[in-house]
Amino acid sequence: xxxxRRVDNLTALAVLATLVEGQMHxxxxxxxxxxxxxxxxxxxxxxxxxxxxxxxxxxxLIEAVGSVREGxxxxxxxxxxxxxxxxxxxxWARELVATPVxxxxxxxxxxxVLAALHPDEATTLxxxxxxVLEDGIRSDRAALAGHARVVPRLFLxxxxxxxxxxxxxxxxxxxxxxxLTSGSYPGLDEWRTRHEAPTPRxxxxxxxxxxx
Numbered sequence: 001x002x003x004x005r006r007v008d009n010l011t012a013l014a015v016l017a018t019l020v021e022g023q024m025h026x027x028x029x030x031x032x033x034x035x036x037x038x039x040x041x042x043x044x045x046x047x048x049x050x051x052x053x054x055x056x057x058x059x060x061l062i063e064a065v066g067s068v069r070e071g072x073x074x075x076x077x078x079x080x081x082x083x084x085x086x087x088x089x090x091x092w093a094r095e096l097v098a099t100p101v102x103x104x105x106x107x108x109x110x111x112x113v114l115a116a117l118h119p120d121e122a123t124t125l126x127x128x129x130x131x132v133l134e135d136g137i138r139s140d141r142a143a144l145a146g147h148a149r150v151v152p153r154l155f156l157x158x159x160x161x162x163x164x165x166x167x168x169x170x171x172x173x174x175x176x177x178x179x180l181t182s183g184s185y186p187g188l189d190e191w192r193t194r195h196e197a198p199t200p201r202x203x204x205x206x207x208x209x210x211x212x
Contacts, residue, residue, distance in 0.1 A: 005088070005092070006059040006060075006061060006088070007056050007059055007061065009052055010043060010044070011042060011048070012052055012055075012061065013089070013093075014033055014038050014039075014041075014042045015029055015052065015053060015056060015062070016056075016061065016062075016081060016085050016086075016088060016092075017038075017089060018032050018033060018038075019062060019079060019080060019081040019085070020081055020086065020089060022080075023078050023079065023080045024079065025077060025079070026050055026053050026076065026077070026079075028076075029079075030046065030049055041158050056085070060084050061081070061082060061084055062079045062080065062081055063079065063080060064077050065078050065079065065080050066078050107169070115191065115194075117195075118192070118195040118196075119188060119191050119192050119195075122180070123177060123180045126177055126180075127177065129173065130170060130173045130174065130177070133170045134170060136166065137163065137166055137167055140162070140163050140166075141163060144159050144160065144163060
């Protein structure tokens with residue numbers, strides 16, 4: 001599994017997963033992916049979508065089988081997945097499911113510089129984030145329950161995962177807020193003092209030139 005992908009772009013994975021269902025032209029692929037919300041799962045950049053499709057054909061993952069014309073629109077090339085493309089789809093799925101890789105979400109970056117904020121401000125901001133998270137969790141939980149009545153669970157597992165991750169984040173923030181508001185967070189007094197202490201002078205103490 002793994003190794004260097006011929007087209008190392010998750011958009012290519014999305015295209016393979018779509019074409020395994022049948023032949024399509026790129027506009028049809030894009031419409032299907034949007035309708036299913038795969039652009040959120042794969043981080044598809046639509047501006048490079050056609051370039052990715054052409055690269056996949058160049059590398060033998062998909063192949064043109066003809067063209068169609070709808071009304072006065074230009075002809076559209078219809079593609080199908082190749083045997084190599086099917087093998088790539090399966091191998092790629094195995095790698096993504098089995099092999100964890102480091103990921104750096106923006107929230108983690110923010111936490112890494114949390115000390116730059118006064119603890120009271122950090123508490124306020126975390127409460128605001130938690131409120132947004134909880135609203136989204138309620139909405140997505142209801143949406144998932146509705147989808148589950150008409151869509152097999154197999155095609156909703158990524159939504160379950162996303163919801164579970166955000167529920168875990170919300171639980172962690174609640175725990176952190178409890179420590180911050182109760183005063184039990186280790187080093188909280190030192191953190192607060194660092195922000196409330198007078199700012200030391202950084203310029204010359206007695207005369208001399210200063211930078212304007």
